[in-house]
Amino acid sequence: MEYIRPQNLKEILHLMKQWKKKATLIAGGTNVIPDLRARAIRPEVLIDISQLKGLSYIKEDKKKIHIGALTTVSELASSKIIQKWAPLLSEAANQLGNPLVRNRATIAGNLADGSPAADTAVPLLALEAIIVIQGGKEKQVPIHQFFVGPNQTVLKRDEMIKEVIVPKCNPNAKTAYFKLGLRNSMAVSVVSIAVLMEMEKTFCKKARIGCGAVAPKPIRAYRIEEMLENHELTERLLRACCETIGKEISPISDIRASKEYRTEMASVLLKRVMKRVTQ
Amino acid sequence: MKVSKTYPLKLNVNGEWKKAEVTPRETLLHVMRERLSHTEVKEGCGKGDCGACAVLLDGKPVNACLTLALQADGQRVVTLKGIGTPDKPHPLQESFIKKGAIQCGFCSAGMIVTAKGLLDKNPKPSREEIGKAISGNLCRCTGYKKIIEAIEEAALKLRRTKNDRR
Amino acid sequence: MNEKTELRIIGKPIPRHDAWEKAFGLTCYAADFSLPGMLYGKVLRSNYPSARILSVNTSRAERLKGVKAVLTAKDVPRNESVTRFGQTHVVGGGFEGLYRVLADRKVHFMGEAVALVAAEAEEIAEKALELIRVDYEPLPGIFDPIEAMKPDAPLVQEGRPNIITHYEVVKGDVKMGFSEADIIVENTYRVPFVDHAYLEPESGMAWIDEDGVITIRVSTQVIEHFRGIADVLNLPHNRVRVIGTYVGGGFGGKEDITVEAFLALLTYKTGRPVKLTYTREESILSHSKRHPYVMIYKTGAKKDGRLTALEAKLVSDAGAYVYLSPWVLLYSMVNAAGPYRIPHVKVDGYTVLTNNTFTSANRGFGAPQVCFAYESQMDELARRTGLEPEKIRMMNYLEKGEALATGQILERHVALQETTEKVIEALEERTLPSGQMRIGRGIASGMTSYGRMVFLHDTSRSHVSIEMDGSVTIRAGIQDIGGGQASSLCQITAEILGVPIEDIKIYIADTALTPFAGTTTATRQLYMSGNATLMAALEVRKVLVHKAAGMLGIDPESLDLVDREVIDKEGTGKSLPLKEVVRACASDGVPLYHVALFKAPFRNIAQFERIEGQVFPDFTFGTHGAEVAVDEETGRIQVLKLISSFDVGRAINRLSVEGQIEGGAIYGMGYSLTEEVILNQGITMTPSFSEYLLPTSMDVPDVETILIESGDGVGPFGAKGVGEPSVCSVAPAIANAVFNAIGVRIYDLPLTPEKIVKALKEKKDMG
Known part of the structure; x- marks a missing residue:
């Protein structure tokens, strides 16, 4: 196996193009290294971008936050900018894995891994983040189009995430995030839900809902969003939403939970996030 | 068997620069233990589920098993032995001993390293913050109570010495 | 030294000598040791x-x-023998199972060792494993012990038949007992496979010394393997x-042979x-794993709460090999x-072979499983009789001088009245419920033996000597698995010889150099080696006092050793x-x-089919209280309070005792809530710590420990053992608290959120 530590983006892209399938990109390593150890992957070359300068940043402009691909999950969790403009993301970051992992894991790695339970994906779906992908040329993909299936994304062999753009939350927006795991740290989500709502009194102007671990990929709950958006929020409507969410998801049974439990918990968690945002 | 290609590695371990030739697959944990004789860094699970191998990498506690050695090239690594020695014990080590926070001791290296990372950043952590900070470090013997108490006591002692110096 | 002498070192919270080395990273655990020219083994x-193994x-x-050896069953000089666990007395009675080093014609569980490799580098050894070709013919397996009994x-x-053992306990006439009962509760309880999850995986190193002796330095609870x-x-x-190393956690999982035989073979070849x-x-x-049990329990009581009869059928899953299953x-x-x-008891017990991972010792050794059942039953009887859970228990607790159902007389203090009162007191005010959180509290009491079964004729030796400068050396073949086993011996010796603890050096766990002290299992070391060390130190003291009396011209009786x-x-x-x-x-x-030999009481068992008479030297009693x-809606349980009260006889080292009890409580909490090795048709679905869930620091309450010191244990200074007892009654206390919170009872461990939600739904459906 070879090891290459490119110095800039251009070099990375060149290497990925050159090695294609034979290469694995490694940043924080918290997903790649266990795969290497288990020999689940056997790349011929490791392209290490962990020390690359210039891809670790959290910047803001008037309407958006720009998060560099190599920003660690710890940095997400403690960033004042994110706490202020995208609190959903910092909440989720704070519950990803464990503190030691958070110090290594990067936002791009968490997304590129494409886990259906990816902790940062769920709030980013609600926040309608844009994934900036660098390949032959740069393109922007809305996060809801980024995930394809279990551990599959739209990323091609010669592409990488360069940045995540998060539209700033409207200061009046209400947000809430719940993660249900089997313990309080080092838990893989059994179900997670993030919601962002813009309200005018009890009238919902905008609703965005991200869900994790309830489908082959992290998803938006569009049907629920439609039910809520431009509607007066009534107890009845909320109840209807909680009843409907089961139809929007397609969870599996695994050792952590059955699909029946996941379906029911999606409804419970939806109720809770709605309660939080409507209070 | 195809011999894996090796690459030069330079690490600052506990203040001393060390060199080794390592393969890309080798983790920081493996290199610390097998090449640099830093066996105080423990392997409990090999995949980031237990924290026994925690070291400070450029000041931050990380799992050495979830870091390739080459990714740490040129950086500072601090292990338990770099935190204090019997001649010059760190308050964390003293309080772990005194409070009975060490039983089998296998998690202790990672625990103390992680606690050091916490106290460097937050000299006055609440019990809850301590609990959260060590929530990636499993301990099977103590039930964590005495560990949390030991970290609290060390934090207090460190604050006192700092105040005394003023 | 008489009873009234004030103790200077015993009972004090003294930091352990080994904590010092561990805090500075100086302890050389099994995997930390290397030798020049060493090879790496793989299995x-x-x-x-x-x-069936068709060919290898x-x-x-x-x-x-780079590969130096590849070994299969045919290369093992004696591939099949019997499992022994340090006992030197041949017991018979099915107490010794088959020990097979490498699978021969068949494999019986997933993960059974088939071949060994030694190579110049770990990577080469791994590669060599990939190059070994084994042709298997899959055979139907059996994975449910109840099915396996058919x-x-x-x-x-x-x-050999799948049923390894059938035991029974009979007291009185249960039929009559139940006819006298006003209330009868009957349920089936299930407990899962559990991993010991010590942080240090199995490890060792072997070499041939200059005399040709095969030397194995290993993390083990039993050097006498x-x-x-x-x-x-x-x-x-x-x-x-x-040579035993300081062990990075044992909990029974390093009681069986782990890497030793493999290492010995590879170094020998x-x-x-x-x-x-x-x-x-x-x-x-x-x-090995902790035994899963299916337990059918029926308990009868009078309206006033007095118990009349108990009938139980226990079936444990031994997995594919016998190991310690009959013992457990x-x-x-x-x-x-x-x-x-x-008054009337009948218990039938079976342990049965299946094609699951084999099961053996795990902290508590068969006591926590049945405790979950009998304490769940007691709680249900409390509800049915309308008595407070503590009242019905206190009414029925055995007292000193009374006998267990097996007829064994409890010759020592039974502190359950006190431990129960203390726990109730410590639970204090009930936390207020909020939102969807329901608060509940429960208690459970238990008993766990310390010291081995008396028919094993258990012994321990300890060697105490004093050097010319007055420093003291102990040599004892004990294994220190983190419970402070070695440092307790230092404390006892320091007390007797009047020297500070830092004057003591202990050498442990070496079959060539330290006198045999038996296994570090069965919560026996403080009792056995503590007593042996006490005896040895007293002999040395006697010599010194006698000499000093002559030198000073004073009666030896009036001399003391201090500082x-x-x-x-x-x-x-x-x-x-x-x-x-x-x-x-x-x-x-x-x-x-002086080298002293301490003998536990020796009794022989008349027959193994029916368990009668004295089986254990003594028991430790205690109570757990939990608030949850x-x-x-989600079924998630958070333990808010966990109180442990135990009669420890005498706390030799308060820090160590508390540490054991706190750790034991959380070990039990993991058993209650999250820990389960899930096997699907014999295949492990929980292969790592991502799936096998130990409690983290964010899941645990601050365990409160309340010690009772009756001074009535059979250990040194009246101590009792506490390592295993500390786990026993946690799970039922938590399950009872859950019942108290939400009115549903879960009969299967662990109490997963999903089971809670399901049970709540069933309750709702039934109206």
Whole structure:
């Protein structure tokens, strides 16, 4: 196996193009290294971008936050900018894995891994983040189009995430995030839900809902969003939403939970996030 | 068997620069233990589920098993032995001993390293913050109570010495 | 030294000597040791839970550069022998199972060792495993012990029935007992496979020393496996030496042979030092688990709460090999009726082979399983009689002088009244519910033996000597697994010889150099080696005092050893430095050492089918109290308070005792809530710590420990053992608290959120 530590983006892209399938990109390593150890992957070359300068940043402009691909999950969790403009993301970051992992894991790695339970994906779906992908040329993909299936994304062999753009939350927006795991740290989500709502009194102007671990990929709950958006929020409507969410998801049974439990918990968690945002 | 290609590695371990030739697959944990004789860094699970191998990498506690050695090239690594020695014990080590926070001791290296990372950043952590900070470090013997108490006591002692110096 | 002498070191919270080295990273655990020229060992394991081995082809692996040995069953001088656990007394009665080093014609569980490799580098050894070709013919397996008991079930091990053992306990006439009952509760309880999850995976290193002795430095609870290892190699016992390291957690999982035989074979064949360390996945896959049990319980009581009868049927899953299954079952039998006065008892117990991972010792050794059942039953009886849970228990607790259902008289203090009162008191005000969180509290009491079964004729030895400068050396073949086993002996010796603890040096766990102290299992070391060390230290003290009396011209009775001096207790001011007395003894040629042998009571068991009479030296009694918050919607349980109250007899080291009790409580909490090795048709679905969920620091309450010191234990200074007892009654206390919170009872551990939600729904559906 070879090891290459490119110095800039251009070099990375060149290497990925050159090695294609034979290469694995490694940043924080918290997903790649266990795969290497288990020999689940056997790349011929490791392209290490962990020390690359210039891809670790959290910047803001008037309407958006720009998060560099190599920003660690710890940095997400403690960033004042994110706490202020995208609190959903910092909440989720704070519950990803464990503190030691958070110090290594990067936002791009968490997304590129494409886990259906990816902790940062769920709030980013609600926040309608844009994934900036660098390949032959740069393109922007809305996060809801980024995930394809279990551990599959739209990323091609010669592409990488360069940045995540998060539209700033409207200061009046209400947000809430719940993660249900089997313990309080080092838990893989059994179900997670993030919601962002813009309200005018009890009238919902905008609703965005991200869900994790309830489908082959992290998803938006569009049907629920439609039910809520431009509607007066009534107890009845909320109840209807909680009843409907089961139809929007397609969870599996695994050792952590059955699909029946996941379906029911999606409804419970939806109720809770709605309660939080409507209070 | 195809011999894996090796690459030069330079690490600052506990203040001393060390060199080794390592393969890309080798983790920081493996290199610390097998090449640099830093066996105080423990392997409990090999995949980031237990924290026994925690070291400070450029000041931050990380799992050495979830870091390739080459990714740490040129950086500072601090292990338990770099935190204090019997001649010059760190308050964390003293309080772990005194409070009975060490039983089998296998998690202790990672625990103390992680606690050091916490106290460097937050000299006055609440019990809850301590609990959260060590929530990636499993301990099977103590039930964590005495560990949390030991970290609290060390934090207090460190604050006192700092105040005394003023 | 008389009873009234004030104790200077015993009972104090003294930091352990080993904590010092551990805090600075100086302790050399099994995997931390290396030798020049060493090879790396690896084990090839079965991918099937049940299959015939058609052929094993190792030639490609052997040809790989750097590979020094590839061994299969045919290379093992004696591949099949019997499992022994340090006992030197042959018990019979099915107490010894088959020990097979490498699978031969068949594999019986997934992860069974099939071949061994030693190579110049770990990577080469791994590659060699990939090159070994094993052709399997998968066979039908049997994975449910109840199914395995049926006459037409496939046999797990050729030539022997699946039912390993059937035991019974009979007292009175249960039929009559139930006819006298006003209330009868009957339920089936299930408990899962559990991993010990010590943070240190199995590891060791072996070499041949300059005398040709196979030397194995290993993380083990039983150095006396050296005999079994010598048998495997067909060598005389004195040609194998085992050195035990400080162990990174044992909990019963390092009681069986782990890496030792593999290491011995590889070093024997190659002539080179060999190191072998399991990965975590390998550890979870291949080492023993705690026995799952199916327990059918029926308990009867009078309206006023007095118990009339208990009937239980226990079936434990032994997995594919016998190992300690009959022993564990026997513990369960003795514990099955709990610490209660019940006139009529009948217990039937079976342990059964299946193609699951084999099961053996795990902290509590058969006691926690039945405790979950009998304490759940007691709680239900409390509800049905309308009595408070503590009231019905206190009414029925056995007291000193009374007998267990097996007829064993409880000759020592039974502190359950006190421990229960203390726990109730400590639970204090009930936390207020909020939102969907329901608050509940529960208690449970238990008993767990300390010291081995008396028919094993258990012994322990300890050697205490004093050096010319007055420093003291202990040599004892104990294994220190983190419970402070070694440092307790130092404390006892320091107390008796009047020296500060730092003057003591202890050498442990070496079959060639330290006197045999038996296993570090069965919560026996403080009791057994503590007593042996006390005896040895007292003998040395006697010599010193006698000599000093002569030198000072004072009656030996009035002398005491304090702070490195022999002093006159009467306050005459007369004294001598200890080392001066030592020198005087030395020049007289008086021995300045003593090796003591402590014997537990020896009893033989009349017959194994029916368990009767004294089986254990003594028991430790205690109570757990739990307060939980249950999220009614998600089913998640948070333990808010966990109180442990135990009669520890006497706390030799308060820090260590508290540490054991706190750790035991959380070990039990994991058993209650999250821990389960899930096997699907014999295949492990929880291969790592991502799936096998230990409690983290964010899941635990601050365990509150309340010690009772009756001074009535059979250990040194009246101590009782606490390592295993501390786990026993946690799960039922939590399950009872959950019932108290939400009105549903879960009969299967662990209490997963999903089970809670399901049970709540069933309750709702039933109206």
